[in-house]
Structures are given as C-alpha cells and as structure tokens.
Amino acid sequence: MVRMRATLAVLAVVLAAGCSAPGSDSEDAGSDSGPIKIAVVDAQSGQLSSLGAWELKGARLAVDEWNAQGGVNGRQIQLDVFDDQGDPTIGTNLARKIDSEGYIAMIGTAESAVTIAMAPLLKQAEIPNITSGQSPGLVATKSEFLFLNGPTSTTYDETLAKHIVDQEGIKSIAMITNNGGYGKGEHDAFLKALRSRGVTPLADQVVTADQKDFSAVLTSIRQKNPKVIFLGAEEVESGLIVKQARDLGITATFAGAAPQGTPVFIDTAGAKNAEGAIVSSPYLSNDIDEASKKFAAAYKAKFNEEAELHGAKAYDGTQILLTALKTSNVASGKQLADAIRATKHDGLLGDFAFDETGVGIFETSIGVIKGGKLVAAES
Amino acid sequence: MRTKLLVGAALAVVAWFLPYGLDSYAIHVVNVILIFAILAVGLGLVMGIAGQVNLSQVAFFGVGAYATAILTTHAGLGFWVSGLLAIAATVLIGIVIGTPALRVQSHYLGIVTLGLALAFTNWVTNAEVAGGAEGISGIPSPELPGVDLSSEYLYYYLELIVFAVALAFGLFVVRTALGRRMRAMRDDALAAGALGAEVPMLRMTAFMLASVYGGLAGVLYAGLIRYVAPESFNIANMFLLLAMVIIGGRQSLIGCVVGAISLALVREMLVDHPTIAQLAYGSVVVLVVVFAPTGLAGLPRRARAYLDHRRGARGTAAQLGAFQPYEPAASASGDELLAVQGVSKQFRGLKALDDVSLTVAAGEIRGIVGPNGSGKTTLFNVISGLYKPTRGRVVFRGTDMTGRAPYRLARAGMARTFQNLRLFGDLTVEENLLVALDRSRTLSAWRYLLRPLNVLRRDRALRRSATDVLHRYGLTQFASLAPKSLPYGIQRRVEIARAVAADPALLLLDEPAAGLNGEEVRQLAEIVRSIRDSGRTVIIIEHNMGLVMSLCEQITVLAGGRVIAEGTPSHVAGHPAVIEAYLGDTGEFEGATR
C-alpha cells in the first residue's frame, strides 16, 4: 500500500512536470559583444561537396576582407562551417544547432532539398539564410528569411532562349534534362521560355541523375537532327552526354546554364567536344570587369586555385549579408532580414535588388566555350 | 527480473525528464534518434529475429513518410488519419517487397530488396505526386487538443510513447510463440518447416512487422521534419541503419536500440568530420562481425562466459536424467498410415530412388536399411516433403500428400529427425521444444494485436508442457542451455524429444543411433519403444543392425534406390539379395543374426 502511494506520488510529479512544458526558455539570438557568428552550412563530403567547398571559399574570402578592415561596428565576424552531407535530415539538425549556438545568419546550402528542409526551422528561429540554390521550390517555401544569391532557373533559361531563338533564329531544338532537382527546374523553365516563343522542342528526353549510357536517348535525338541541344543536368552528367553525343556523330551545338560553363564539364566532355557550347551564366569569367579581376586575384592568392561561379555567388551573398549587418547596426532576426531585403549591392554577378520572394538578381549573360574556356559571346 | 524492471523504470523516468535538460538543438537530435531507434527495432525483427536480409527498411521508412506527406498536403486529410493510412500503405509495400523472400534468401534477397529500395527512390524522384526531387514541404504538424505538437519538446513525448509501445510490442513478439518460431526459422528454416512452422507465412509476417515499424518511423519523421525528399531515404542511410543493428546486436531488440542511439550520437558528435565517422563505423562493423557477432548486446554474456572460463568453471554440472516412459495407449493398430507408391527421384541423371513402394501400418516400428547411397535419406526427404518425387505418390493418413510443403505434412501429423542433427542453435533446449509444442497457425498472430493476454496465457501453457517434456526425457537440467554446448548423445535425445513434442502420428528417425555409445543405444531403444507404445508409428533409418533387428517388426531393405527385400528381421536377414547387397560393405548382418 505504501509502495502504491509512492508510485502514485511519483506519477503525479511526473505528470505535473509533463504539463509544464519543458524547453520554453528562450535563447537569445545573439549577444551584443564578442564576434558576430555566421554559419556556412554545405555538403563538405559526398557527391556535391565540390559546390560546398567552393561556396565556403567565397564566403571565407568576403569575411576575411571585412575582418581585415575592422569587421562590422568594430566587432569581428566569426565564420564556422557545418557539413550537412547533402542529407535533409542532417540539415534540420544543423538548423537547430546553429540556432542554439547563437549564429545570427546562415550562408548556404547548395542543395535545394536541404535548404527547403531547413527553411521552416530557420524561419521559426528567425535566422536569415542566403542560399546558392536556384530551384523554384526555394521560392515556394515563402519564407521571408530565405534569400537567393543568384538568379533562378527562369532567368538563366529565359536569357538562353532569347539568345538562341530570338537572336540566332534557331527553332530546331532538342532537350535532355535529368529528373533531379536541378534538371527538373531547368526542364520546366526552358520549356516555358520556348513555348512563350511559339517553339516546340523536337525532342524532350528525361534521363536519371546517375545514368551512364545515353545511346538510346541520343540516337533518337540524332534522327531528329536538331541544331541545338539543351542540357539540364549537372556538370559530370552533361559532360558524359556531350562526349557520347560526339561519339555518335552528333554535331549539334549544346546549350545550358551554369554547369555547362565549368571546368568539370569541359574536362568530362573533352575540350574538343565541348567547343562552341552556349552558356547562360551570371558570372562568365574572372576577367569580365575590374571587380571580377580583383576577386579572382584575391581568390587565387588565398586558395591557390582559379575562382569560379559558385565561389563568386557565395562571395556576393556574404557581402550582402555583411552590408546589411552594417546598415542595421548588427541587428538580428526579422530586422536583419529586412535589412538584407533593402540592400542594393553591385556585385560580381550584377546589381542585386531583392524582391518579396527573396530573389535579388534577374539577369545573366551569354557565353561560349572557346578553346576549352568560357568567354563572353560576341553580340 | 526484478533488477530488470527497476532498470526499466529508472530509464523511463530519465526519459520522461530528459527534455528539461536539453536545448532546442539537442531535443531535435534526440527526436531524430528516436525515429532511427524505431527503424532499427523493425530491422532487428526482420533481420536479427527472422533472419531475412532486408535492405529496404529505409524504403519502408520512406513510404510511411511520403504517404503521410501526400495525404496531408494533397488530399487534405488530418495528420492522424493520414498516419494510419500511411502505415497501412507501408504494410502493403512491405508485403510486395517481402514476396521475393518466398523464392530467394540470403544474398539474393539482399540484392532484390536493395534494388527495390532504389526503385522506390527512383519513383519518388520522378513522380509528380511525390514532388519530384524537390520533395514535399509544408506538412502540417499533428494536432492534439491541449498539446502543441509543433513544439519539439512536446513532440518528444509523442515519439517516446510510440517508441516505448513499439519496443514493448517487439519484445513481446520476440519472447512469445511467434518470435520463437521466427528465430527457429532463422537458425534452420528446413527444420522449422519440418516441425510445422509455415515458413512462407512467417517470412511475410516478418516483412510486415518490419514495414509497420518503418511506417511508424516514417509518419513520425513527416510530423517532425515536416518535409520529405528522396535524399532522406537513400542507400547511405540504409547502410547506417544496418550498422546500428549489427553493432548493437541484431538478435536483441534492446541491442538494436542501443546501437541506434550510440551510433547516432557518435555521428552527431562527428558531424563536422563525416568521413572519419564513416571510417569509424565501417571498421567497427567489420570488427563486430568478426570478433563479437552478437554485437554490444552480446557483450555481457560473452564477458560472463569469459570470466567463468577464467575461474575454471569448465563445463556444466547438469546431469542427464532417466527417461520416464509414456503411458501406453491402445493403438489403432493395423490400419494403413503411410503408403509410398512407385516413387522415383532423379537428380540430374542420377537415379536416387527407383520405383519404391512400401506401406506402413499404424503402430508399427519400421526399419529402413541399406548400404550407403542406397537412397534411404532421399526416401525420408520425399516422405517428409523436402523433395518432390519425379514420379509416384505419397499417401499419408489416406490423403495424397505428394509434393506438399514440409510444414503441411508436419501439420498433418508427421515429424522427423535429421541424420546430422538440426537443432536450432541460438535457441535454448527448452525453446527448441517450445517451437515444436506450439501447434498454432501463424495466421493467428492477429491475436498479438487484439488479444495479447490470450497470447501470454497460451505461452504459459506451452511452457508447462515443455517442462513436462523436459522432465520425461530427463533434460530438465539442460533446459536453459544452448544445444551446441551439449554432448552429442544428449543433442540426439533433444532432437527426438523435439520431434515427439510436435505430437506426430508418424515419427521418422534418420540414423538416431549414429555416434551413440552402447548405453545410449540401449536407452534409445527404450525410448523408441515407449514412443510407439504411446500410440505413434515410427520409421527408423539405421546402420546399427543390432538396434534394427531388436527394435523393428518390419524391415525394408534398399539398395541402389530400389526395394530389394521386405519383411520380418529374420526373413530379411536370410534374403539372398540382401546378403549380396551387403557383401563387401559390412558383415553386420551376419553378426546381428548370429
């Protein structure tokens, strides 16, 4: 009987404790002294880690430049990297982690799925996030804390279609896209751009993201004999497609967005095969203008490798964040997000001006691969 | 038992108060870990308990999560309804993915389930309804009046309760009839079938159980993360899950949970060095497999065994008791029980049996003898359903049973022992008997859900019968030991006790005296006679002619796959064909008749 009463007592305590919900203590988002903590969340391992590595370098370069000039409001900026391994579940863990460890803003990720998974948590925690994804799904999260450091697929492909159809007058176009997040976005955006011009693609082929042999797809395209083949796939897969297409005797010009301008694409395809490919990109090369030359030189000096698009995007994104921190007097949460939205920035990719959806840049340029290098197209 | 309960209670209290000491990041990690723990329990059930290599547990997880996501966002159903439907959907998929297990096992099953898991990821990456590679976001959090489950602290309690119930149910299954039968199937599917375990049904049940756990975890995942994408259910996570189960100890559900928690914690600690974490858990898997196959869960027992060994407590002091004869029963002697009619069995050109016919009357002890390779064991395998005869029929109790699955024959009243002993190695002696004593259908496993008390009551009754059998065969002191640790003669006796425990009308004994000493052979003869006197019929294959001659009323002699003689011992011994067949092989016949 005594035992029973004791059990009941314990039970009552437990229940009472259960009713007063745990964890209602609110952590402060950022303290007013000490370094300003910014997190870079990106895949540092796994298949997409090259994007993550580039992005980290771009962000690091920007932060180091600011720190060298005394930081923001006299406070140094502390940049820490977190590895999401390309896994959305780990992404959510990290969202909680950076929240509880007092980071006030986040740079990354390069994987749309991870960013989308993190978005609601970051919104709840009021941590502004500048991502380098470009998928329409990012905009669809409708989070006022999510910003894109580059154009969306719509911008890339609208520019591309304008160049190919309107300027070059080519209407004989075939499409190969993969079913991954990036490929799907490219597929929809480019198809829409073509349709708005009254053009129907000769072929609209979908491949899987880890396909290796494209003979069936390419042979059926070869029979339609298009002038231009649009590629909506990541660097390596696009390279393989181009290599196999040339082996099959396809002479058509390839066209695509940012991945088709990268060295990985050119290496995989072979420089000869990639020659003439049309690329729509906000950052064609390291010597477009003074700003890019300066950035490229600093990048090279710091990391001993050539700068490229993803680093440039992260650099721009970080610059915007730091500028907003400065103009808002190191605010956090909603105020910081508003400050980012209000920031006008003349960056490497162009003039940033964010709209309600968190997209800040609506312009890309057309480049061509010549002699194994991406150069601006003569217009 | 008492300490176990206390530890359990202490853990429960700690688990209940855990959130008070955690920040929002830690509680999120804990919530994710609990989901993985539920998954691991499911994988432990199908792989560790039922022995089915299932590499699609992560797909079950995905189906549960995706179904919840689709039903809540597209169909606009509430979370709870969606969750229930999602679990139902997962079970359906579980049945589909489990189907190959009916035809293939081991590594074949591994690649098929792995392939189907990849097929699932491929489907969700493409399907419009699953949101493609972008996945589905904006899943609503579950609603409960008065409790805000969008708070991860309160969500923890939801998960904790589901986890506790799931684990308790898993342990309940493992420790009662269904789980015992699965473990028996894992150790030796052939012997389990010969004892009446419906192997196909059991395999499907195992996959269904695993899919329920996968589905539960998926629903919880959808409610917690509120976003699903193909990457969350990739193969890397499958291998991580596998590592959790192996490191924790696949044969123990508690071990699986410990493995899941510890591996997830280590991974979280090494989150900035995932490659090192990967290297570490890969190496640990290899080490565990080689040096501690029972995983963390098996360590205490191994340590105890080691200490006992060091202390010099070699061997068990257990003594074999005397056999207590059965009460003689009036046997309905004379009626035909088994008829083998013109059976032939061919193996790629080799004719193992050639037009063999024989009939055995109820209440008989029939001996089957013949030189090595004369087809005796093949005949047993045909009778007990392991082989399908190329030609001919097997009629048992008046029904044509040719080519029926072994478990059907077992259920019709046939039991057998094996030439080279097929005891369930990881079950205790008592459990070996319990598997045979349990004559319930696997279909009746629905009782686990609806009438758990009934299950417990039946299990208690089974244990009482097992105690009787142990006592009758003098095995009481060996009840809790592993069969492999016992001397050969005792293992033989356990196997006979197990076969008789299945309450057969016809008992097939394949060389029961092999490896026994003289005294043991004498005891064996006594046991077999008593078994017959209790109203059963016995067919015995034996090389020990003395035993056959003294025990059997009728003897059938096989040579080269044909019946060359049949009749009473003295008749057979004098048969010229028999003497010719045995010439050069052995002089046993003369020795025995002299």
Place this chain on the structure above:
Amino acid sequence: MQVFLQTIVGGVSLGAVYALVALGFSLVYRTMGLVNFAHGNVVTVGAYLASTFYLSTKLPFALAMVVAIVVTGAIGLVIERVLRPLENKDFDLMLIGTIGFGIVLDALIIMIWGATGRAVPSPVQTAPIDLFGLRIRTYDLVVLAIAALATVLLVLFLSRTKRGAAMQAVAMDHEAATAVGIHVGRSNAIAFMIGAGLAALAGGLVGPLLYVSPALGGALGIKGFAAAILGGFGSIPGAILGGLAIGILDSFTAGHFQGYSELVTFLVFTVIIMVRPTGIFGERTVNRA
C-alpha cells in the same frame, strides 16, 4: 531500327564492364559461397588507382592498369584474411562484414582522393567506326576485347592449372577438398585476390568512359551483382551473359521509360529472379538434409 541497334551497342559497351564486375562476384561466390558487397568499392579503388598512375605519374595506360590490379588484389587479400574466421560458418555475417569493408573503403577513397572526382581522357584517340550509320567507339571494342581475354584467361586458369583445379574442388565441396589436402584458406584468398583484380580491371577500363568519383563503384557494383545473379550466380559464362543482358536492359529502359528507367530495370530484375532464382546458367542446389 537504327535507334534499336545503337541502343544495343551502347548497352553492350557498359554491359562488358558489368560483365567484368559480375565475373569478380561470381568467382568469389563459387569458391567460397560469399557475396562480396565491397566489390563495388573495390571497383572505385581500381578506377582511382589506374587513373592516378595514368594521369599523375604518366605511366602508359596498360601499365597503370597492371599496377592498379596488383594493388587492389592486395586489398582483396586483406579483406579475405580479416573475414577468414567466419568462412564456412555464417554467410549472412560475412556478407555484412563485406558491407562494413565497403563503408571503410568508401571513406578511405574520400580521404585520399577527395569527394569530387576527375575526368580521365580516353587512351584510344581513334575516331569511332561508322557502320551504316551505326557508330561504334574504338575504345568500346578495346574494352570488349579485354573483357573477352580476361574471361578466357580465367577459364584457362581454372581448368588447366593445378591451383585452378584446386579452386574448382573447393568450389564443389570444401570439406572433401580439405580431406584431400587442399588448403581451402589459400584457395579462398586467391579467389578474393583475382576477384579484386577483376574489379580493378573493370574500374580502370570504365574510367575513361565515365567520370571517376567515389560514387562510381556503387552503381557499377549493384548492376554487376544483378548481372551475376541473372546469369546464374557462380557461373562464368553466366556472368558474361548476365552483364551484357543488364547493360542492354538498362540501355532500353533508359530509352523507353526515361526518368523511370531505374524503377523498371529493378522491377524486371526482381521478376526474373522470382521466376528463375537460379538465373540463366545456375544450377539448382540440392538441400542436403
């Protein structure tokens, strides 16, 4: 028609690589009844080694391949040695052990070569052959020839040499083989070594066709495994036929089902295995009671 034929050509090209991978699986399986789940990762190691020696130390491609084969053969020996206590005891555990090795190798690859991967230029620069509009890459022919040569050499080794005969004996009945004085462990080790060597051969050859990255072997491993099972696990001609069959199946599903090709490939594979679990050349194993 042209699409049809070109699809077959494309399928055969990767099919030859799958066949080499399957050959490694089958050889290990027939000798010791084990499926080496780390085989795919060994393929990756082979691809990295071959491309490293080819690109960095500027060895001729053939020589780079030989070095890669030798090194991976040694890795095979290590795996076998570590798992030897489990041989002929618990195959499910051994299988999981090889999965563990796969995880370890994967991590090591990332540590040594990074996660990003590299493109390997083709060592054969000749233009593709044009046969009535059907284009056949010269390098594909080289791959086919090497695959055929490797198969012939393997068959000769198994049938003509003493060591090979011993391995055949172990494959048939390891207890009997032990009884007549054959060192089963050594046979298994050699099987593992040759299997790993074949994996390196496949990886090295596929490098210039594809892109060498840590994920390379995973896909090849699963397809090669499926090929081995389809052909009849343990059968040498079965591995070759299965490899080509999976290659062509893959190629056709990619053409017809586009994004859903992987789903279709694995469903077809599952159905085939359910209908005929022993594959094309497999023999029904007799369950000895």
